[in-house]
Amino acid sequence: MTTLLPPDAHATDAIARAIEVLSGRRVAVLTGAGVSTDSGIPDYRGKGAPVRTPMTAQQFLASEQARRRYWVGSHLGWRTFAASEPNAGHLALADLERAGVVNGVVTQNVDGLHLRAGSHRVVELHGTMRRVFCIHCGQVFDRRDLAERVEAANPWITVPDNIKLGPDGDALPESSDGFVIPECSICGSVLKPDVVFFGEYIPPEKFSEAERIVTSSEALIVAGSSLVVNSGIRLVERARRRKLPVVIINRGDTRADRKAAVKINAGTSEVLAALAKGLTGTAT
Numbered sequence: 102m103t104t105l106l107p108p109d110a111h112a113t114d115a116i117a118r119a120i121e122v123l124s125g126r127r128v129a130v131l132t133g134a135g136v137s138t139d140s141g142i143p144d145y146r147g148k149g150a151p152v153r154t155p156m157t158a159q160q161f162l163a164s165e166q167a168r169r170r171y172w173v174g175s176h177l178g179w180r181t182f183a184a185s186e187p188n189a190g191h192l193a194l195a196d197l198e199r200a201g202v203v204n205g206v207v208t209q210n211v212d213g214l215h216l217r218a219g220s221h222r223v224v225e226l227h228g229t230m231r232r233v234f235c236i237h238c239g240q241v242f243d244r245r246d247l248a249e250r251v252e253a254a255n256p257w258i259t260v261p262d263n264i265k266l267g268p269d270g271d272a273l274p275e276s277s278d279g280f281v282i283p284e285c286s287i288c289g290s291v292l293k294p295d296v297v298f299f300g301e302y303i304p305p306e307k308f309s310e311a312e313r314i315v316t317s318s319e320a321l322i323v324a325g326s327s328l329v330v331n332s333g334i335r336l337v338e339r340a341r342r343r344k345l346p347v348v349i350i351n352r353g354d355t356r357a358d359r360k361a362a363v364k365i366n367a368g369t370s371e372v373l374a375a376l377a378k379g380l381t382g383t384a385t
C-alpha cells in the first residue's frame with residue numbers, strides 16, 4: 102500500500118494519473134463481473150454471493166435431472182439478465198470505441214451488456230446467454246425465442262424476488278420437479294446455452310481473438326475483475342510482455358495490482374465515465 106489518502110481523493114488522483122498514462126494510446130479493455138453489478142447483476146465472487154460449485158459440462162451432459170435443474174435456473178437467470186440495462190461504465194466504453202480510443206473489449210461476462218451498450222468489437226470469452234445451440238446438429242437458437250418456448254411449456258414458472266445468480270447467469274431453483282426441458286426443434290437433441298461451463302476450456306480461436314485485441318493495442322484497462330480466472334491473467338501477461346501500461350479499476354485487490362501502472366480502487370461505472378470524459382474531452 103502506497104497511499105494514505107482517503108478513498109475519494111485517492112481515486113480522483115489515480116484517475117488523473119490513468120488519463121496521463123492512457124492519453125494518445127489505443128486501448129484494449131478486459132472486463133469482469135464488476136462492470137455489471139451497477140446493472141443489477143450480482144458478482145458471484147463478491148461479498149454475499151451464494152457459495153456453491155457450478156455445474157460442469159460433464160454433469161450437464163450426463164444426466165437429465167442435472168439438465169432439468171440447470172435449465173430452470175438458467176431460464177430464471179436469463180429473465181433477470183434480459184431485464185437489466187447497460188450502465189454508465191458500459192456506455193463509456195462504447196463512447197471510447199466510437200472516439201477511436203478503445204480498440205476492443207474482451208469480457209468474461211455472459212450478459213451481453215457491452216454489445217447492447219453499443220460496443221462493436223467485443224470478445225465474449227465465456228460465451229453469451231443470448232444464444233443456445235444444439236450439441237448434436239449445431240443449430241443455433243436465439244435465447245428470446247427459446248425463453249418463450251420454455252414459458253409456453255412451463256406456464257407455472259416465475260422469477261422470484263431477490264434472485265441469487267450463479268456464475269453462468271443461472272439461478273438456484275427451489276425445485277425443478279415437472280419442468281419440461283427445451284430440446285432442439287430440428288433434431289430433438291440436447292440444447293446447451295452458448296456459455297463456457299465451469300471446468301470447460303475457452304475455445305482457442307476465441308482466446309486468439311482476445312489476444313489480437315491486446316497485442317494490437319498500446320495500453321490495457323482491466324475493469325471489474327479480480328483476475329482470478331486464468332484467461333484474464335494470461336491477457337495481462339501478454340500486455341506486460343509487450344510493455345503496455347496496465348490500468349486496473351476494481352474494488353478490492355486483484356492478482357495483477359503490483360504489475361499495474363495505475364490501480365484505481367473504486368467502482369467501474371464512475372471511473373470509466375471519468376476516463377471517457379478525460380480521454381475524449383467531452384462530457385458523457
Ligand SMILES: [Zn+2]
Nearest residue numbers: 235238285288
Ligand atoms: Zn439439433
